[in-house]
Each structure stands twice: as C-alpha cells, then as structure tokens.
Amino acid sequence: RFTELFSAPVAAGGFNLPADRLEQRVVVRTQGEPAPDEPELTPGAARDVVEMVANTGTLAAAHASPAATRGKPAPQTLGHGDVLIAAITSCTNTSNPGVLLAAGLLAKKAVEAGLKVAPHIKTSLAPGSRIVTEYLTRTGLLPYLEKLGFAVAAYGCTTCIGNSGPLPEAVAAAIEREDLVASAVLSGNRNF
Secondary structure: OOOHHHHHHHHHOOOOOHHHHHOOOEEEEEEEOOOOOOOOOOOOOOOOOOEEEOOOOOOOOOOOHHHHHHHOOEEEEEOOOOOHHHHHHHHHHOOOHHHHHHHHHHHHHHHHHHOOOOOOOOEEEOOOOOOHHHHHHOOOHHHHHOOOEEEOOOOOHHHHHOOOOOOOOHHHHHHHHHOOOOOOOOOOOOOO
C-alpha cells in the first residue's frame, strides 16, 4: 500500500488543484440553525450545507452575503487550506521554557484583545512534563491558554504522531465529501 500511495500523483492527494477548487467553501451549520434566507451567489459560495451536531460556535465567512446573514450568526465554512488542528506539543518545548512562556504571553494578549479560536479548530496543549504545567500555572498564563482551548490534553507525544483523536463528524464528513485539503499547525519539531 505504501508503494502505491508513494507512487500516486500528488494531484490525487489534493495538491496542485485547479484555482476554482482552491476557493471552494462548504457551509457548516450548528444543530438547529436555520438556513440562510437567500442563496449565496458570491464567488466561492458554499456548495453544500452540513449539520454540525457537536459544535455551537459560529465563524463569520468573509464571502458571506450580508443579506443572507442579517440578524443571525454567519455559518461556519470550511475550505482548502483551513487549519483544523492546532497543538502546542512537547518535543521541542519541554527543553525550552521560553517558548512555552511566550505562547502563554501571546495567549494572554489574545484573550485581552478579545480574540478567540474558531470553534471548529481542535486545540490541545501536550507538554512533555508536569513541570511545564507548574510554571505556566505559577506565572498565571495557563488560564489564558485554556481560555483559547489549549488545555493540557496529555503529557508526551500526542498530536504530532496522530494522537489528536477524531475531528467532529460533520467536519470530517465535509472534508471527505468535498475532497478538501485541510491542515494542522503544530509547535513541535518532529524528525520523522
């Protein structure tokens, strides 16, 4: 199977897609949210709507029609290149407290500025040892990371090696159905 996958053209994996496919967006609604009153006619408008059961937040879409979303939150959209997993991981950061303290300070500034992580992005903090949790707690920075969704998920290897757990079913279904190329952002320095 590896040889088959390794030999397949990169286009089969979603790379080198035509420009019109790169701009494709898919609407993801929270459970029970009403459909927009008017159809989307703007370029890059969603092709399908998916019901999001386990998520309650909304994400305003840059291309959303103001008339279609007037008076109600804009539905979440997913498209090529969207970040769906964000993780602060253990391998590099455990031996470099300055990096984790900087992440905590950045989280503090983000929270103070009213910034939030989009609800469809799966977040985690996986330090290599409990000492990291201790110094983030002592400096008062851990609550800011947690407010952005970066709560301690485990100690040691997690997301980098594929131990992030599944994405919400509606998100995974939208990726598969629309053949989207999404991404994960990790802070680690894996050499495999």
